Structure formats: C-alpha cells, structure tokens
Amino acid sequence: MATEILRQSKLPDPFRTGLASGWKVVDASKLTQDRTIEADVAIVGTGAGGGTAAEILADAGLSVVMIEEGPLATSSDFQMREAEAYPQLYQESAARKSKDKSINILQGRCVGGSTTVNWTSSFRTPLSTLDYWAREYGLVGFSAADLAPWFERAERRVNVISWPVVPNENNDALRRGAQALGINVGAIRRNVKGCWNIGYCGMGCPTNAKQSMLVTTIPAALARGATLLTRTRGWQLEHGSGRVTALTCIALDERGTGPTPRRIRVQAKTFVSAGGAIGTPALLLRSKLPDPNAVIGKRTFLHPTVVSAALMPERVDGFSGAPQTIYSDHFLESAAPDGPIAYKLEAPPIHPILAATTLPGYGRTHAGWMHELPYMQVVIALMRDGFHRESPGGSVELRDDGTPVLDYPLSGYLWDGARRALATMAEIQFAAGAKTVMPVRPGARSYASWTEARDAIASFAPGPEAATFVSAHVMGGSPLGPDPRRAAVDTNGRYHQLENLYVFDGSIFPTSIGANPQLSIYAITAKLATGLAQALDRR
Amino acid sequence: MTRRTLLKAGLAGGAALLFARWLYTPTSGPSPGVESGPALEPDARAIIAAIIPVILDGALPAGTEAALARGEALAAAEQAIAGLPPATRKELDQLFSLLALAPTRCLVAGVWSPWPQATQESVTSFLARWRDSRFALLRSAYEALHQIVLGAWYGNPRSWPAIGYAGPPSLEIG
Numbered sequence: 001m002a003t004e005i006l007r008q009s010k011l012p013d014p015f016r017t018g019l020a021s022g023w024k025v026v027d028a029s030k031l032t033q034d035r036t037i038e039a040d041v042a043i044v045g046t047g048a049g050g051g052t053a054a055e056i057l058a059d060a061g062l063s064v065v066m067i068e069e070g071p072l073a074t075s076s077d078f079q080m081r082e083a084e085a086y087p088q089l090y091q092e093s094a095a096r097k098s099k100d101k102s103i104n105i106l107q108g109r110c111v112g113g114s115t116t117v118n119w120t121s122s123f124r125t126p127l128s129t130l131d132y133w134a135r136e137y138g139l140v141g142f143s144a145a146d147l148a149p150w151f152e153r154a155e156r157r158v159n160v161i162s163w164p165v166v167p168n169e170n171n172d173a174l175r176r177g178a179q180a181l182g183i184n185v186g187a188i189r190r191n192v193k194g195c196w197n198i199g200y201c202g203m204g205c206p207t208n209a210k211q212s213m214l215v216t217t218i219p220a221a222l223a224r225g226a227t228l229l230t231r232t233r234g235w236q237l238e239h240g241s242g243r244v245t246a247l248t249c250i251a252l253d254e255r256g257t258g259p260t261p262r263r264i265r266v267q268a269k270t271f272v273s274a275g276g277a278i279g280t281p282a283l284l285l286r287s288k289l290p291d292p293n294a295v296i297g298k299r300t301f302l303h304p305t306v307v308s309a310a311l312m313p314e315r316v317d318g319f320s321g322a323p324q325t326i327y328s329d330h331f332l333e334s335a336a337p338d339g340p341i342a343y344k345l346e347a348p349p350i351h352p353i354l355a356a357t358t359l360p361g362y363g364r365t366h367a368g369w370m371h372e373l374p375y376m377q378v379v380i381a382l383m384r385d386g387f388h389r390e391s392p393g394g395s396v397e398l399r400d401d402g403t404p405v406l407d408y409p410l411s412g413y414l415w416d417g418a419r420r421a422l423a424t425m426a427e428i429q430f431a432a433g434a435k436t437v438m439p440v441r442p443g444a445r446s447y448a449s450w451t452e453a454r455d456a457i458a459s460f461a462p463g464p465e466a467a468t469f470v471s472a473h474v475m476g477g478s479p480l481g482p483d484p485r486r487a488a489v490d491t492n493g494r495y496h497q498l499e500n501l502y503v504f505d506g507s508i509f510p511t512s513i514g515a516n517p518q519l520s521i522y523a524i525t526a527k528l529a530t531g532l533a534q535a536l537d538r539r
Numbered sequence: 540m541t542r543r544t545l546l547k548a549g550l551a552g553g554a555a556l557l558f559a560r561w562l563y564t565p566t567s568g569p570s571p572g573v574e575s576g577p578a579l580e581p582d583a584r585a586i587i588a589a590i591i592p593v594i595l596d597g598a599l600p601a602g603t604e605a606a607l608a609r610g611e612a613l614a615a616a617e618q619a620i621a622g623l624p625p626a627t628r629k630e631l632d633q634l635f636s637l638l639a640l641a642p643t644r645c646l647v648a649g650v651w652s653p654w655p656q657a658t659q660e661s662v663t664s665f666l667a668r669w670r671d672s673r674f675a676l677l678r679s680a681y682e683a684l685h686q687i688v689l690g691a692w693y694g695n696p697r698s699w700p701a702i703g704y705a706g707p708p709s710l711e712i713g
Binding site: 010011079080081082083086087092093095097100101102104196198200206207255257258319352353355356357362363364366367368370371372373374399400401403405442464 | 593594595596597598615619621622623624625626627663666670671675678679682683685686689690692693694695698699701702703704707708710711
C-alpha cells in the first residue's frame with residue numbers, strides 16, 4: 001500500500017533528527033505520575049502565536065516551556081489520508097461545531113496548531129482592517145507602517161513567496177470566471193520552501209515544504225533548550241495579588257481527547273496564553289480571572305464561509321496541486337465597514353471526506369455528485385465579520401466539563417451576505433464554463449444556468465435553508481486595546497488585570513482580519529513577544 | 540399534507556421539544572479525569588448499521604463487496620465516534636438513546652420497527668424529516684449522522700475508484 005511505501009520513505013524528517021539529539025519533549029499521555037515544571041515563561045499553545053513567541057523568548061535566553069493539547073506528529077507521520085489526519089491533527093476530529101451545531105469549524109490541534117494543517121495562504125492584515133482598529137478601538141502602534149518591519153520579519157521566517165507555479169484548475173477557474181466578469185483577482189503568496197505542489201497541506205505537509213511552526217520556530221526553540229509538553233491541556237491559571245502564580249495542566253489520553261488523572265503543574269515567572277480564539281478564552285474563563293467588564297470570550301469571529309460547488313466539462317482534480325493560489329478581494333475592497341457584510345473569495349482543496357461531508361443530501365443525489373468529484377470546482381466566500389453592529393460575532397462558553405464551545409448565532413446580516421456571495425460565486429462559475437452550480441445548503445439543488453441560479457438564490461428565505469456555513473479561521477475573544485472596558489489585553493498584549501499574563505494569538509484581534517489570519521498572527525506576535533523579551537530583560 | 544401526516548408531524552414536534560431539553564441538558568458535571576468511553580453500545584451500532592445503506596445508497600459497491608463495504612463503513616463510523624471529545628460523545632449517546640427507545644423511535648424518528656428490521660423507505664423518510672425539520676435540534680442530529688456516515692465511507696480507499704480519486708501520490712524517493 002501507498003501508506004507503507006511512505007512510511008519507509010527516505011524523505012528527511014528534521015524533527016525526528018532533533019528528538020534523537022536530545023530535545024526535551026514530553027508526551028503527557030505516557031506519564032505515570034504527576035509532574036512539576038519550572039520555567040521563566042510558560043506558553044500555552046504552539047500554533048502561530050505560541051510558536052512565534054517561543055522562538056523569540058528562547059532566543060532572548062529565557063527558559064521556555066511550551067504546552068500543547070494535541071500530539072506531536074511530524075512529516076513521517078503525515079500520510080496524506082483524511083481518515084488519519086482529521087482525528088489526529090484537528091480539534092474534535094475536524095468536526096468542531098458552534099453551539100447550535102450550525103457551523104463546522106476547522107482548527108488544528110497538534111504541535112504547530114493550525115499552521116501544521118493550513119493551506120499556506122499568506123496575507124498581510126488588510127489596510128482597511130488596521131485603519132478600522134485604529135479608528136474604532138484606539139489601537140496605536142498597529143498601523144501598516146508600524147507593522148511593516150514585523151511583516152517583513154515574519155515573511156522571511158516562514159518563507160512567504162510568490163508562488164511560481166501555474167494555479168491548479170480549481171483556482172484557475174476562479175481566476176478565469178472572475179476576470180470574464182471584470183472582477184479583480186490576485187495571486188496568493190504561500191509560506192513554502194521547495195513545495196512539491198501535491199495539494200495535501202491540510203493533512204500535514206509530508207515533505208516539510210510548508211514552513212509551519214512545526215518546522216521553523218518550534219525546532220528553533222527546542223534547539224535553544226525549551227521544553228515541549230504534548231497531549232497536555234493548559235487547564236487553569238492560579239492567581240493572586242495581581243499575578244499568575246502557576247498553571248495546572250491535565251495530561252490527556254493517547255487519543256488526546258479525554259483527560260487522564262495525571263496533572264502537570266507549571267511554575268513560571270511569566271505566562272503566555274496562545275491557545276487560539278477558542279482555547280485562550282476557555283483558559284481565561286476556567287481560571288476565573290478578574291474580568292470586570294466581561295469581555296473574555298465575547299466578540300469571537302469566524303469568517304463565516306459559504307460554499308458553491310460546480311461541475312465542469314473538463315477534469316478539475318481539485319484534490320491535486322497547491323490548494324489556494326487565487327483570491328479575489330473585489331467584494332471586500334469596495335465595501336464600507338458600516339454597509340452590508342463584505343467577503344473574500346478563494347478556492348478550497350477538494351478531497352473525498354471534506355467534499356462528502358460538506359455536500360448536502362444523501363443516497364443517490366449525494367453519490368451522483370461524489371461520482372463527479374474530479375469534475376467538481378468549488379469556490380468559497382469568507383465573510384468579514386465584526387465590523388458592523390449587526391455582526392457582533394459569537395461567545396466562547398464553557399461546558400459542564402470545562403471544555404469550550406462557541407455560541408455563534410447566525411443573523412439576518414449574515415444570511416444577506418450568504419445570498420449575495422452565493423450569487424457571485426455561481427455567476428463566476430458559470431462564466432468559467434460550469435455545466436451546473438449547486439449553492440451548498442441543506443436542500444441540495446443544482447442549477448443549469450446563471451439566470452436560473454440567480455433567480456433561485458434570490459428566493460432563498462433567510463435562515464438555515466439558505467446556506468451551509470463553515471469556518472477555518474477563529475479570531476477574537478480576548479481583544480487587544482488601550483481601554484480595559486472593551487479590551488482584555490493592553491497594546492503590549494498584557495492582560496489588563498494581571499501583571500505577568502500575556503495573550504499572543506488570534507484571539508487578540510478586535511474584529512476578524514478579512515484575510516487568512518496566519519501572517520497577521522505571526523507578525524503581531526513577533527512585535528509583542530519582542531517587546532516582552534525586552535521588558536523581561538530589563539527586570 | 541394529509542390529516543394523518545399533519546398529526547404525525549405535530550406529535551413528532553411535541554416529542555422533539557420534550558426531548559430537546561433532555562438532550563441538551565447534561566446530566567452531571569464530571570470533573571476532568573473520569574471520561575474515557577468504550578466504543579458504541581449495540582443499540583447505537585444497530586442504528587448506524589440501518590442508516591448506512593440509505594445514506595450511502597448509490598455509493599456502496601454492489602455484489603460480493605457490498606456486505607464488506609457496509610461493515611467497513613460501520614467500523615469506521617464507530618472509530619470516528621470514539622475519537623470525538625467526551626462532551627460530543629455524550630451528546631451522541633443521548634441521540635442514540637432517543638433513537639433506540641421504542642416510543643421515541645416511533646414518535647420522533649417515525650421508524651416503527653426496531654432498527655435492524657427497519658425498511659430502507661422508513662429510514663429514508665426519517666432522514667428527510669429530520670433534515671427538513673423546523674427544529675434545529677433534529678436538523679443538527681441529521682447533520683451529525685450525515686457527517687459520520689459519509690466521512691466513514693469516503694475515508695476508505697474502497698470508495699475511491701467510483702469517484703475517480705486515485706488516492707494520495709507516492710512520495711518514494713531515492
């Protein structure tokens with residue numbers, strides 16, 4: 001079997017080489033007794049924020065412990081199989097849901113976090129977003145000019161490049177259809193080095209071409225002597241007299257889903273929460289931190305995304321080739337923040353499980369679509385949430401067992417956006433030559449012409465029948481800003497109410513980004529973590 | 540809509556509301572450290588086994604391979620559920636209890652025979668009713684079954700020839 005071939009392949013796995021050289025990595029599922037660990041800095045989470053911070057703080061000579069809920073899986077483990085990758089590398093087996101179950105949320109849960117499984121799309125924070133933060137939230141120090149050196153640094157660190165290869169047909173159809181209609185498109189830059197263009201980024205990069213945290217900052221921090229705890233859930237911060245004193249962690253079982261009785265107590269001088277925009281608010285809420293203005297977990301954003309599937313006359317093979325290389329900001333750039341919701345257009349990879357679970361219906365209707373998988377072309381529209389009073393996002397809550405769930409009600413404002421985006425995507429797909437287009441919604445109907453699709457979409461009643469929403473970007477919930485009445489952390493990323501707690505991840509964004517968030521997290525974390533390293537050095 | 544279907548819809552709706560509360564009210568707040576569950580109860584397995592041939596109608600291979608494929612889909616579904624977090628597994632347990640219990644199976648799902656004897660037609664109309672239900676709870680339960688069964692089958696290389704997917708490329712070098 002192909003799996004066996006790959007397991008014996010001679011592709012290098014630098015992480016395993018590093019482990020053999022003595023990097024300090026502890027798999028907590030194997031613990032037989034409780035542990036106590038001391039460090040200068042404890043970082044909860046190893047994704048875009050935690051990974052970036054770990055390298056910078058370790059480079060500053062600080063002892064660092066990284067705490068990761070997921071497993072350590074490296075290139076030799078990445079078999080390009082959805083059935084293995086989703087349970088292993090994603091939160092809730094890639095089936096994490098919003099509270100009412102209406103939105104499926106893709107989020108990484110492994111060493112490297114979502115950077116290990118993302119589709120490598122690299123965008124700087126849009127100017128319109130930075131301007132909005134300055135204007136509406138009083139952010140100082142986060143203008144495009146302020147951040148430019150940090151973006152340059154992050155782009156160097158994760159090798160963001162203009163992708164030199166021709167887009168795959170799934171992306172090229174988006175380009176072709178959009179251009180035929182006079183809709184602007186652009187090429188997506190990617191954080192890859194020596195990419196083989198095989199298209200399995202979402203299952204972990206088997207060739208180490210993707211410059212995720214797993215192959216860049218985390219190895220660098222480990223080489224500097226940092227410690228990495230895996231299958232370890234940062235559970236509760238102990239605090240008193242305005243400081244965090246310790247972090248209690250729960251060792252998870254081998255699957256990484258359920259707790260074991262083993263505990264790890266981490267004592268550090270400084271704590272960084274970088275568990276992402278669901279994990280960080282959950283940690284802060286569980287710890288019952290002072291939160292006088294009840295901002296924690298509120299205003300959590302998703303880029304709620306709607307999907308349009310088309311059948312093309314020629315093969316598309318959307319499972320092959322770099323998954324995201326073309327985008328359009330046409331409906332973002334022209335939009336005023338206080339107007340109807342804006343959206344970004346992209347294309348997703350089309351692998352069997354992802355397609356089968358996203359496409360509606362069952363039985364022969366569903367099988368008929370799956371039968372055409374190689375001819376399927378898919379466009380997605382990511383809504384820029386959080387910019388309008390009718391788009392307040394969702395709230396992170398704790399279940400009875402202390403695990404988080406995001407309550408994200410879908411509003412009329414979003415249904416309106418869904419309808420406009422579904423129409424846009426259908427028009428583009430027909431312009432690119434589609435034979436039929438199916439706006440993805442429970443009803444599973446497809447349309448054979450643009451006018452038929454347009455009229456049908458216009459008649460969709462706002463509500464769950466109109467569209468199926470998904471998400472791959474979670475942001476907000478612990479917002480950054482100078483005003484403690486509206487923000488959880490100050491403009492240094494320090495928790496307003498506590499002296500030695502910082503938040504460095506996507507949860508600090510006051511709104512959604514309006515673009516795939518990884519590069520925004522890298523750059524802003526680099527700025528904040530460098531500030532923290534300097535502050536600790538002065539003490 | 541005939542009087543009879545109206546009556547049935549009303550009954551199902553009432554029962555659903557009654558059970559909605561039960562379904563969404565966790566019974567206790569376990570402290571971390573106690574949850575690690577086995578695979579599925581026999582009742583739950585019978586439910587998924589009954590749903591598989593309907594959701595995967597037209598997708599499963601015919602002939603001698605058919606039984607094997609159904610068995611593999613069931614095993615993969617069971618494995619997928621075992622990999623979910625305890626809180627989600629508990630919700631699914633409650634869903635399967637609701638579907639397994641004869642009165643609620645009849646009233647809420649509209650399936651009048653025990654699952655192993657349920658006809659394809661009755662399972663099909665159960666899925667359609669829940670998919671199109673005005674109750675978000677039933678719609679979300681349908682979506683969960685949809686996702687579990689389709690994910691279980693299309694992760695299986697046996698499903699790939701029919702959908703023109705050759706599987707991941709070989710990366711052998713040297």
